[in-house]
Amino acid sequence: MRLELRQITKRFGSLVACDAVDLEVAPGEVHALLGENGAGKTTLMNVCYGLYRPDQGTILADGRPLHITSPRDALAARIGMVHQHFMLVPVFTVAENVVLGHEPVHLGGFLDRRRARTEIRRLSEAFGLAVDPDRVVETLPVGVQQRVEIVKALVRDAQLLILDEPTAVLTPQETTDLFRVMRSLTADGRSIVFITHKLGEVLEIADRITVLRQGRVVGRTTPAETSAAELASMMVGRSVEFQVAKGAAAPTGAVLDIQGLTVADGRGGLAVEDLTLQVRGGEILAIAGVQGNGQTELARALYGLLPKLSGRVTVAGVDVTAATPRRAAQAGVGFIPEDRHREGLVLSFSVAENLVLDLFDRPPFGRGLRFDPRAVRANAIARVREFDIRTASVDVPASTLSGGNQQKVVLAREFSRPLRVLIAAQPTRGLDVGSTETVHHRLVEERDRGTAVLLVSTELDEVLALADRIAVMYRGRLTGVVDPTTPRDAIGLLMAGITSGSGRADRAAGGAG
Amino acid sequence: MAAEGVPEAAAAPAGPRAPAWPVRVALLAERSSTLVVTALAILSALIVGAVIMIVTTPETLGAWGHVLSNPARALTTSWALIETAYAALFTGSAGDPAAYVHAFAVRTPGAFTNAFSPLSETLVATAPLLLCGLSVSLAFRAGLFNIGATSQLIAGAIVASWVGISLPGLPLAVHMPLALLAGCAGGAAAGWIPGVLRARTGAHEVIVTIMLNYVALNLIVYILSLPFFLGPQQVNSISRAPAGSALLPHLAGASLRVNAGILLALAAAWVVAWLLQRTTLGFRFRMAGASQDAARAAGVDVRRMITLAMVLAGGLAGLAGAVQVLGVDPQLVPAYGGEIGFTAITVALLGRARPGGVVLAALLFGAFQAGGLQMQAATTVPLELVQVIEAVIVFFIAAPALVRAIYRIRTQGGGFRLFSQGWGG
């Protein structure tokens, strides 16, 4: 199918998410839609799939205009979409998920489960997808769940498949599998729109590339005609050296000492397994790895948000193994959570209150039962100026701030008490370039103050730019601690679980979810 | 980082302190929109009440049956009914202006009693509604839905009554506070159960408090079979009254029922407001209520906050029970407190779970209660109409979008998003 988008514009209030975007996807091609977070890629494709209605513009399939106002219309036009957050009912079986909305039935509306199974097996074999129709979805690894989503689209005979950030949750091995499936689909004449912000993958799999920035198309090219550096500069709008201005680290002794830490993943497995690591004062140690390899759990466990099964953690000699978040904070641990909307902020509280979320019970804000809103407000005014937080007032709810400014609130709060250790989990996820630079700058500053900084990031570029040492995690274990001058390829191998001399780590249990 | 060290933001053109006027306008609009929505909700509910009265009263219904032949009569009959009913609702709660004039003219105790009696009745009805409304509100602010004010009120009433009966001869200054405290403790114990179960096992407080209401209703039936509560020769399920030394003093002489309970309730509202805004505990409550994840990450012991919030909420409702027993209805009966615990939920919603708002809402519903009786006497329209009007008000409050749709209001706000957590805990 040849899909054409003409002059698609979508606004959310005053924000223009897509600004007169043109896009053409030819039959049998993988068309990469590249852009930073917030560039409008997903919005554009949600318009295409009928989840959003465009304010302007038309969609054409093979030259005929389509009127897509709901996913039902999109499916009827043979457009399928695999969302970044899977649209699977966790407690249903694969078969139930696949046939949902498209159910084969006997007389009287009774489900024809046999026909569903046969169809799934057929498609699964035809495209090498390997899914078992009778497994319950929530018990499957992420990679398999993604294949279920693809089967879901294929059952409806999708000729155009939109994959939204499909590799974000996959291991390199699973990514390879996915690319193989994508090729078998295009070989069958189907088209694929591949949404991503990872340059390497685009160059590897795409036939054509469209780059979006701030809702506009800023470039069209092919892998043969371009390079990673060129794509990167198109994405961010200027030539960016992923280099953060920072001096050499002056590490002191180990401040954060982790010995044999093991953390459960809540599904009967282990998220972190027997991990030993030291972070020295005055250095940034970055944990690299594909998302879902235990980094999140490691960060949360260190701050006392997840119970530790075994091991020992000390901060400057103080044992914090069994510490609650409160105790951890008292021991001098600062925490920038991965999900700032859920854990970093109380969105309905004012900016001022958010700036003292974990300081409210110590002077000058409170002592004992006493709480002083005036001190809170005065502090907020100072912090807002110091960290250049753009807000209409310190009294408005934190939910009214932009993502970057919300993150600045978190940083301002955590930095307003003396830290020995700072745990920063994905501190720049979803932020624009300017805010990202601010965050990086503040992290380096904190390092230079002698704090031991543990940075968790799945963005290898960020890791390479910031870290003084890099620890790579794979399936809950460290596969290596290396120097930031180590070549990317070598780190990539470690992220895939391949350590020198050992070959590929065992992955029989399937998936790193 | 001494707070005093922050200089005045004189030189900051785009600083955060100075430019707030558009923000202030926005906040004001938000607040006024809340007021508008509330006023329209009350107005709409009164209109609904009027319509219900018209279609259920034979005279008006008959007149509307002949609306084509005699439209004027349909309108005048209806207006007469509504006017009589709502006038009675007003004079029965706020008092009759003519009676006030008369009272100040003749200056006899009887005339004063007559004039101020409606106001007194309103305040008497307000006190327990306010205390229970505060109970529900405090729980709301900590993210919990306390449907169990009924059980906590009953528990408080039983314990207060027990202390009131069993320690005769104590001086008033000791006995009365002791009985009040005991009621508080009884309610707190009844609130502790759903709190601790929610915190420890995740059992949803809505279902537990509903169940506890029925447990309490049966418990009081049992209590009323015990000789201690019944006293000698009593056979009906009516308990003895507490000793006089435990009773709350009247505020305006023995002929008016208004007593110190309303002062206690207002004081409680002030304490709750202080607790929520000026204490670290209140900050923890609000944090746990607004985002458990953020609260946990900030080192707040969410489980303890849940338990504690329910204990305090129970204590407030228990105090309501004590105030009833020691001030209004000294004898326990089955289903003691009636609908107060349930109405308190609507009071809390109407007051947006803010102590100041709850005071006003409780006054309004207290006035409805007192005036409703007068209305029932004046027009034969049953008191239950008041309950309908209250429910309709809260429908509109719970769905502000509905009010805006009906009255075509453009502004946002006026909303009241509490929490939408399913049963999962």
Add this chain to the structure above:
Amino acid sequence: MSATAWTATASGARARGRHTWLGVFTAALGGLTAFAFCLHVGGGVTATLNMNSQPAAAIPLVVLPVRLTCAVLAAVSAAAGAAILRRQGGRGTYGLLTLGLVAFTLAFVIWAARGTEVSFEGLLASTLIDSIPLMFGALSGVMCERSGVINIAIEGQFLGGAFLGAMIGSLTGDLWLGMVAGAAGGAALGGLLAVLCLRYQADQIIVGIVIVTFATGVTSFLDLQVLTPNQATLNSPQVFGNIAVPVLDRIPLLGPILFDQNIFLYLALALLATIQVGLFHTRWGLRVRAVGEHPRAADTVGISVLFIRYRNVILGGAIGGLGGAALSIGSTGEFTSDMSAGLGFVALAAMIFGRWSPLWAATACLLFGFADSLQSNLAVLNVPIASPFLLMAPYIAVILAVAGLVGRVRPPGADGQPYRRE
């Protein structure tokens, strides 16, 4: 709800803890049986159970030695508990728990009948009759909550259905019309819930509670204002008589209980079967459950989330209204203010107790019905328990259940959450 690792860990540990809890609880029931019903009963004491009722074939009176029978039943409970502990969360935990509970209650009945004769048949019959409105209520809850809308307003639907059923049934003299009107009354209140929660996205629990207040107020008001002055014409409906199923009603013991009953029982059982099968084996059920678990997933495959929710909530309301009609024109023959007296909340509890499954919810209704029937038969039983405490028992049972006994109870994933596309 949140699916983070933290909550997952906590709930995983909690689920394991719950199974231990369950096993210990069931085994403890056995111990309690042995202690209370065996040890303190003389060896020669017997209990006589009467299982006869017209027109079923007669069975001789069952005379049981109390101590021995209770000892056997104690062993059953203990074994069920041990099995739960051993299996640690395998399938069948709930069945074993039910077995333990049934053994315990049977032992209780036999102990209560020591030295006297009790109509076991009558106990069972009144259990079933008392649970009829509860079943309608619980099914109403299942219909709504499986589609993701919390229905805490069952009590209101009961009152609406009872009121309209009685009034229309009396006014027209046609009970069937009364039944339809009852269903319509419930459906209207269901519609109100749906509009406020789905269109105006108000909080579902709050709206549910307010609907209960509203329905209580309106029906009490209309009862006083309209029905009472016209009692003869507006509030004197007939009552549905029993319909005997030929032949089947002659089955000993169960025949008259199950097959010589009110139309409402047959209706409840038919609805139960329909919803149970429909929910898990038809296209309708698959879509309903998908909408209740993950509305966005349903939306992305072209299913209208709002349509399914509206339909289910209104249908659920109608079923609740039928439960109310069962109270008035199925039982007492008139409407009285607040006549459901909290049964709607009990039905809600039964639904949660029954883990949002129609079949288990109905089982829970039977449990509540049994407690109720036991209480009303207290006078003939040899039980040293004050009546209020027996009446409290089911409520306390629910509290214990939601606090730990329900096991891996998991409400529909999106229960209580409004759905927005953008």
